[in-house]
Amino acid sequence: MTEVSSLQLLARRILPDTPVADRTAALGLLHRVTRIKRWGSGENICGLDDPADDWFCVLSGAAHEYVVRSDGRRHIVDLLLPGDFFGFTTQDRRRFAVQAVLDDTVVARYPRERAEAIADADRTISRVLREQMFETIDRLRQQLLVVGRTSAVEKVGSFLLRMSERLPYARLANGDDGISLPITRYDIADQLGLSAETVSRAISELKSGGAIALGGPRMVSIVDRRGLEERREHA
Amino acid sequence: MTEVSSLQLLARRILPDTPVADRTAALGLLHRVTRIKRWGSGENICGLDDPADDWFCVLSGAAHEYVVRSDGRRHIVDLLLPGDFFGFTTQDRRRFAVQAVLDDTVVARYPRERAEAIADADRTISRVLREQMFETIDRLRQQLLVVGRTSAVEKVGSFLLRMSERLPYARLANGDDGISLPITRYDIADQLGLSAETVSRAISELKSGGAIALGGPRMVSIVDRRGLEERREHA
DNA sequence: CGTGTATTTGAACCGCCTCAATCCCTGTGG
DNA sequence: CCACAGGGATTGAGGCGGTTCAAATACACG
Numbered sequence: 001m002t003e004v005s006s007l008q009l010l011a012r013r014i015l016p017d018t019p020v021a022d023r024t025a026a027l028g029l030l031h032r033v034t035r036i037k038r039w040g041s042g043e044n045i046c047g048l049d050d051p052a053d054d055w056f057c058v059l060s061g062a063a064h065e066y067v068v069r070s071d072g073r074r075h076i077v078d079l080l081l082p083g084d085f086f087g088f089t090t091q092d093r094r095r096f097a098v099q100a101v102l103d104d105t106v107v108a109r110y111p112r113e114r115a116e117a118i119a120d121a122d123r124t125i126s127r128v129l130r131e132q133m134f135e136t137i138d139r140l141r142q143q144l145l146v147v148g149r150t151s152a153v154e155k156v157g158s159f160l161l162r163m164s165e166r167l168p169y170a171r172l173a174n175g176d177d178g179i180s181l182p183i184t185r186y187d188i189a190d191q192l193g194l195s196a197e198t199v200s201r202a203i204s205e206l207k208s209g210g211a212i213a214l215g216g217p218r219m220v221s222i223v224d225r226r227g228l229e230e231r232r233e234h235a
Numbered sequence: 236m237t238e239v240s241s242l243q244l245l246a247r248r249i250l251p252d253t254p255v256a257d258r259t260a261a262l263g264l265l266h267r268v269t270r271i272k273r274w275g276s277g278e279n280i281c282g283l284d285d286p287a288d289d290w291f292c293v294l295s296g297a298a299h300e301y302v303v304r305s306d307g308r309r310h311i312v313d314l315l316l317p318g319d320f321f322g323f324t325t326q327d328r329r330r331f332a333v334q335a336v337l338d339d340t341v342v343a344r345y346p347r348e349r350a351e352a353i354a355d356a357d358r359t360i361s362r363v364l365r366e367q368m369f370e371t372i373d374r375l376r377q378q379l380l381v382v383g384r385t386s387a388v389e390k391v392g393s394f395l396l397r398m399s400e401r402l403p404y405a406r407l408a409n410g411d412d413g414i415s416l417p418i419t420r421y422d423i424a425d426q427l428g429l430s431a432e433t434v435s436r437a438i439s440e441l442k443s444g445g446a447i448a449l450g451g452p453r454m455v456s457i458v459d460r461r462g463l464e465e466r467r468e469h470a
Numbered sequence: 471c472g473t474g475t476a477t478t479t480g481a482a483c484c485g486c487c488t489c490a491a492t493c494c495c496t497g498t499g500g
Numbered sequence: 501c502c503a504c505a506g507g508g509a510t511t512g513a514g515g516c517g518g519t520t521c522a523a524a525t526a527c528a529c530g
Contacts, residue, residue, distance in 0.1 A: 075383050077379045088369050088372050089369055089372065116365070119361075130351070134325040137375065138326065144312045145310060185477065193385065198517090200479085217477060217478090232304075385519090387486070419509085420509060421508085429487090430488075432511085433485090433486060433487075436486095452494090
């Protein structure tokens with residue numbers, strides 16, 4: 001991936017409503033301090049206790065932000081998809097590690113100090129970054145709602161609905177339109193506070209209940225969106 | 236509470252490292268668009284589906300951000316204490332309500348558009364607001380870790396540790412130093428995804444195990460901080 | 471076409487929820 | 501000063517759901 005194409009990709013990701021030329025221009029300043037890097041599945045993009053001197057944006061692939069507890073359990077707090085920023089914190093050092101979960105995960109890195117200076121001088125950049133901070137807040141709040149559900153089927157159902165909102169639709173092997181989950185059952189479990197077996201059982205249950213259909217373990221189509229939404233309804 | 240004292244209070248809350256005169260001056264611009272209001276316990280500071288046109292800061296008291304699901308269960312996603320900002324979102328309308336949980340909860344309100352314009356013109360304000368967004372992100376991530384724990388005792392233990400970091404210490408009735416929880420067992424339960432009975436049992440267990448001491452149901456002193464921290468350790 | 475990993479399924483145990491009763495603390499009125 | 505009321509907190513008993521441990525199956529990659 002060349003730097004130019006990554007800039008255009010970024011512009012498309014984070015300024016979708018702005019004409020191509022304008023948004024590329026607006027990001028030009030930021031782009032000068034941007035470092036793009038490609039990661040393989042399982043590689044550590046941010047390590048624990050690293051200085052928190054950079055902000056990041058996923059351009060393609062997927063990553064997750066997590067901690068590993070002393071008992072060996074891993075807790076995933078954020079799943080990062082293309083267009084998602086991460087690395088925002090008041091801490092000096094990272095309390096959470098970030099790891100690529102797909103091969104060819106491309107991530108842009110912005111030195112925090114310089115990005116802040118650029119934002120101070122350009123209100124479009126400032127607006128874009130603020131918007132991305134709000135996206136992060138919305139994402140975490142949404143995740144909190146999912147994790148806070150009581151039953152495993154509800155957790156997994158809400159999770160799949162969110163994924164269907166965040167991932168692109170594609171034609172699956174079975175002919176349906178659906179999504180391709182970038183993560184394993186274990187990853188889902190560590191995100192929802194469940195065991196992998198329970199996640200698997202919940203998915204089987206949703207399938208046999210007609211809420212979803214599968215074309216391979218990672219390929220999910222939402223069949224009864226209405227039914228799933230009613231279960232997670234919050235009003 | 237007069238406007239002047241509320242400005243000083245705000246300055247003390249969000250710019251603790253800056254000399255009094257400087258921080259008050261830095262917030263002067265923002266202060267011109269600030270509206271201060273006092274709320275009683277249970278009153279709605281933000282309603283569901285309200286336009287998301289303002290940002291807020293708790294100056295005193297406490298509030299929480301929550302949704303009520305169709306099954307009647309309430310889910311609290313954020314506990315807001317003095318110095319905490321809230322209202323940050325990309326949405327046009329509120330997906331979460333915010334309610335005062337103590338009498339005499341004083342909240343500052345900033346019209347979003349005007350606050351953004353002020354931030355664009357003043358990099359101290361800009362920095363302060365960015366810092367508060369990061370605080371919100373850190374708080375939600377921390378909350379995700381607590382809610383994601385597997386056992387009830389661990390959840391409640393982590394919750395109490397967080398409270399002891401966020402609330403001021405005071406001399407309790409039993410002579411120990413400790414914290415005064417601003418919320419009921421039911422509130423804690425709706426924050427942790429537990430039943431109120433389980434919260435109560437967990438607290439009793441922590442007490443009989445020597446991890447904490449109580450001087451009244453809301454008065455908690457952390458006796459064995461090391462032990463509690465080891466349980467929630469994440470590295 | 472084989473090997474290692476991911477996923478599914480099964481059985482038994484443990485912990486949390488539900489329902490219910492009791493206790494405690496505070497404020498109110500007699 | 502006491503009786504009472506009401507909300508919050510605690511404690512108890514039983515049922516259900518999720519975890520754990522174990523095994524079988526499906527899948528992807530060489």
